[in-house]
Amino acid sequence: MKKLTPVFIISVIVTSLFIIWGLIPKRFLPNGNISDVTTAIQAFIIEKFGWFYLLTATFFLIFAISLIFSKYGNVKLGKDTDEPEFSYLSWFAMLFSAGMGIGLVFWGVSEPIFHYSAPPTGNGFTDQSGRDALRYSFFHWGLHPWAIYSTIALALAYFTFRKEQNGVVSNILRPILGDKVDGKTGILINFIAVFATVFGVATSLGFGAAQIAGGISYLIEGIENNFITQLIIILIVTVLFMLSAQTGLDKGIRYLSNLNVILAISLMLFLLFAGPTNFIMDLFTTSLGSYLQNLPSMSFKMTPFQRDNTWVQDWTIFYWAWWISWAPFVGTFIARISRGRTIREFIIGVLAVPTVFGALWFSVFGGSAIYLDYLQNLPITEIVNEQGQEVALFAVLDHFPLGTLMSIIAIFLISCFFITSADSATFVLGMQTTNGMLNPPKKITFIWGIIQSASAAILLAAGGLEALQTTAVIAALPFAVIMILMVFSLIKSLQEEKKLTK
Template identity: 90%
Template sequence: MNTKKVTPVFILSVIVTSLFIIWGLIPERMLPNGNINVVTTNIQSFIIEKFGWFYLLTATFFLIFAISLIFSKYGNIKLGKDTDEPEYSYLSWFAMLFSAGMGIGLVFWGVSEPIFHYSGPPTGEGFTDQAGRDALRYSFFHWGLHPWAIYSTIALALAYFTFRKEQNGVMSNILRPILGDRVDGKTGILINFIAVFATVFGVATSLGFGAAQISGGISYLVDGVENNFTTQIIIILIVTVLFMLSAQTGLNKGIKYLSNLNVILAISLMLFLLFAGPTNFIMDLFTTTLGSYLQNLPSMSFKMTPFQRDNTWVQDWTIFYWAWWISWAPFVGTFIARISRGRTIREFVIGVLAVPTVFGALWFSVFGGSAIFLDYLQNAPIVDIVNEQGKEVALFAVLDFFPLGTVMSILAIFLISTFFITSADSATFVLGMQTTNGDLNPPNRIKFIWGIIQSSAAAILLWSGGLGALQTSAIIAALPFAVIMIMMVFSLLKSLSEEKKTSKAK
């Protein structure tokens, strides 16, 4: 089979996403009730109201599944042939999965999420000791084991069927054990289209956040530069050119080198603030919150607020995050699968769950902890600045209170830019792979088309409704793919159990 030919999935995906972008260009006055922002907001409200519980249960189900695999009889099975060895070192592996997985989001939310929870906690009064503790605990929760369990579930299934079963690396093939040959027909096309659609708008959400934060940082540092859509679209155009250049170099050059650079820059920025800031406070907070997170993980995993009808905190934060991670799952899962050949299931799950979770917890302790320390104990107006100028300036407001603040802010803008490039670069690779019958090295022309579509989607969503529209699109795209992911779990388990039966028979 010629995997480089134009596939039905590619044609369908390009047509639908292009129509979505054209719809977003139509002014609101021409479609007052059919405007993209109005329609998607109504759909999101319906999904959150009717299916919020579904997102919560689904994410927790994936976490239980991932942890159970570590201790299962399938742990020693390799993602590939029994003689395969890992293609990348641990350092490069962690760097690439982390950069693709949540790098740009972590920089955006590292300060702003804890400070939002601190001023508006899920329960009780804001600006208190308890609000500070809850702020970090829920930040750990939203960026910890649950999202990486979602990623590991789909990445593991893809790697297993691609490298061990030697099938094309498309989503539909994961469901072959339970759907049979239907995955080769219209059912398979629909499954792969849903995965591509979720990827485009999940990644567009992050690219929009990145553009907004770069714009916010530049406007915060440079007088005369406004943090508005014009600035953001210029940034998107510049970064699009850069990531398209990177995408042409392939996986082992552009993405690998940029991922390693991202991790070095991120660790450097984090270590600077750790030692320039309130070191003891940060590390005490990290230690205490880590214990509190693990202790409260079961109750937080199932927490809804049925008797607090006016409390939308869970919907605005936890449900949004679980939907966002699910919409990112086909993108990150495909990418992690691609770089994980030769590792055992146990090694894979432990690595994907533990290392990013601990690093993310430390990141929030350093950046969010410094923000809360400044506002709560030093009376610095961090919350006021964020409320007035937007969450995209939160990081720069905190850095401004420490030595070399301007230098560190410039470094942070550079870091966001490289994360932006890496995420978009990785996504063009994944979209290319998913729309060329699983080609592990998709043609540059296909990656180029997807790069343009991604950036256009991010720009249109920012233009039509700002960051709210970005969040809305992620939640909508995630719902159908969550159902597909649940089916993937049972399909993987069926294939694993058959493999164990076969090996015993031998």
């Protein structure tokens, strides 16, 4: 292994100190423990910069869509003679598994059922709250997050494969920062990207561990959904994804991603036809139209005259921050697998396919939950409130044929998504801390795998799911600024592209 980079050394030290901080019991730091400090910082960021997250995410969406129709749409991410490395199926499978995997399974039931009972406006448990539940689920998991991913992924792929630069985040800013990206400024930029990745992915891994534990406790009497159970699951899955990481991108990650998509589609189709099919498809059609119709107003919605209404901050702002914290990880990974595609093909693929699939997923799982609760008078909401959001999926599957079998498959699916997300993240962290090596040393990815799992475990121990969400919001703020600079840097470089083609 070559000499360790400054980015690797600084990132490992800072994240290790963060983990050690989380291990210190609260009684030794009554006013400075990790949970209290991060909660205070998050409250400040949400209060002062919530509008910034909202405008930033919408800005990325407008930018991505405008590139589809621009004169740069035919520019290849690579040399003009390069062809895509992966088929469409493998490409979609890998970008989807890395970008949404665990989160979509976790929130597929729990988010719609929450909005149905506590909507952003009006009363819960009504026709309107049911419609709003799906519309906002589409909104939070649709075009905006994938626009965030596509922005950084496009910039990385363009500068790495077409401009033949090292695949690190700082190199994207070379057109506007010049040689500063080779010095301390570049190290700082890459460190921020690594820090956001570690804790953005840790948030998702924490969700996955909590849901696996919730599913097992729901199915097997005597097993509790507590931190000990979640820690055991993290340890087991860590071993599995570390084994997968040693096989590289072409084997472990690709095969697991394909398996994930097959399992996810199978589970979704089963529930679609075993459940209230007509209700689900009617809800999907209506909600998709409502989402597209209300997209502009939702994209800019804040509540300046309703200070006591924190719904937007608790949901939309959290999601935009979470997606931004995930962006360096997912963006680097999508860029790595997208060589040879044109800008237009890339953006349409990254925006459209996952958005439509996600909308159908929420319609099937969230729609089934609302159908059971609202039309069948079954206590789905009550079960979720009592046992936690992590059991929502299993509470729904339990009311349909082969419910136990489907729950077991769902646990296996979550585990596969867990492995794929962690596997992909170690690969990306390895790239970003080795000056953009397309195949980073396995020792480096091993170290990052341990740090990722430890971060997820510490955050769960410190404050459960709330601590995970809090850290994601904090990590996203500085990286959002870097992403805005990326847009202007990419535009400047594409303008040079026009001159060259002339």
